Amino acid sequence: MAQGKRRLGRGVAIVGAGMSAFGTRPDITNRELFAEAFTDMKDSVDKGFEHQDIEALYVGNCGAEMWESQSVMGNLCADIIGLTPRPARKIEDACASSSVAVRDGLIAIASGLYDMVLVGGTEKMTSLPINWTTMALACGSDTTFEGSVGFTFPGLYAAMATAHMEAYGTTHDDLLRVAIKNHSNGALNPKAHFPMTIKQVMEMRAAKAEEKGGPVPTWSDEMEFLNDPRFNPVIAWPNTLFDCCPITDGAACLLLVAEEIAREFTDVPIYIIGTGQASGHNLHDRDTLTSIPAAKLAAEQAYEMAGVDPGDIKMAEVHDCFTIAEVMAIADLGFFKEGKEAAVAAGEGKTARDGQKPINVSGGLKCKGHPVGATGAAQMVEIFQQMRGEAGERQVTATDIDIALNHNIGAHGTTAVVQIYERR
């Protein structure tokens, strides 16, 4: 049976969106991070809402079992924000956990079961030594045939990068320009883990070297700094430190309501007009290593449901866990041609905040941080704020963002979620 056109049973809108500060947060647990995001979300609902009207909670969380020795994150998050005894569940789909949670909440409202649900995610990742965090993240691979043979997450994406370089002549400098671009956006995001441009990082490192009394490095520009292995070491060749997103603690959440009641809460609801999700094989069973097939399928579903095409999207938050991931994402979404065109888009300014297709104006996972179970919801927080003109210094002004998209990958492409948003 071929899948026909899929429609939501009824429309769904986001009326509130909030996130915790992203960063290293040693003094706070997963559930408290979620409570911080909830408080931030509450303040964003223009006309307010009754707490008891929230009918269910869907929380993305990837690995509290590993990082916090704690399961049942859905119930704990419900408890700390005073939502008990409402039904709550945790959704685990690696780095796409919270996008899947949002989608499940969306489907629950569209089905008619609920009128208002809280969706989001939380992740506490800085509690383990780096070896164990590497291991915990690699649990999102196929540990039998990927993790245990030696692949790490930076390594899986590095392998895709080598395939991309071989197929299209992509250079490592092309990839580093994605990092420069996303840091220039994230520098304007007060919630980002590292709100600094690469130039600021470079100047900081030079100042530190001087402080220590050692030889002061003299880099002519950011590219020279990023190509200095003493300051930007290889993590998994060709991925260097600055190709990789940081290990981050953080949470994000959104208040979803049925379309017919959305204006009771705000005059500017953000409607979810397209949603797509697909699964993918492990790397070795894929037909291609230069794109993420599941992302293409999820995008097709979302575009078809929304009735828009890639040219209609005014800005997108995409899954740049590694620089190569953004290069693949902007091609999989149909914004740029797969290969060199996508690889040089950042360097040519096409994906800059004031470019033809602003990508990751929040700073992306690369600069804002990637608390894996919260990332998809945090992408939507940025979209909510940008579409309502509330993004402060990093507000996209070159174009009116009436249609936007988020792209969230679980693991190395074994899950992908793409959603499209509209402001009417």
Add this chain to the structure above:
Amino acid sequence: MKELPFTIASFDTYLTERKVMASRCTSCGALWLPPRPICLTCKADQMEWEELTGKGTLVAFTVIGVGPMPMIDAGYGRDNPYCVGIVQVEEGPRIGAQILGVDVAHPENIKIGTKVTADFVERGSWHFVEEVAKAKKAYLAFRA
């Protein structure tokens, strides 16, 4: 030869005998490495074992200094990195494995398209619990 079930444990058992075994779908002929109980192509569930030559080509790779615990326990680290990649075997399927015999100190010299042959290494198991993780098992690797 006693027919082993089409499980990961059987694949591992064959590795201890230095054999690379795939499962071939008796319905459509598709070949699966690692072996699978259900054919992705035609969805049939009747398989037969097939021993592969172990010859293949490197299609993607990385060199890693910060590995997962089994690699750290095996002695790898920033000062002793290792290469891991995706190999396409000459019979068609692809599989991920450690790549031996390449210049890990100069990853830019490692070339996609390099011919490799199967090799077998022993390392600890993938687990957070030390008692489980220290159990040695055989892994497929390839040597350039």
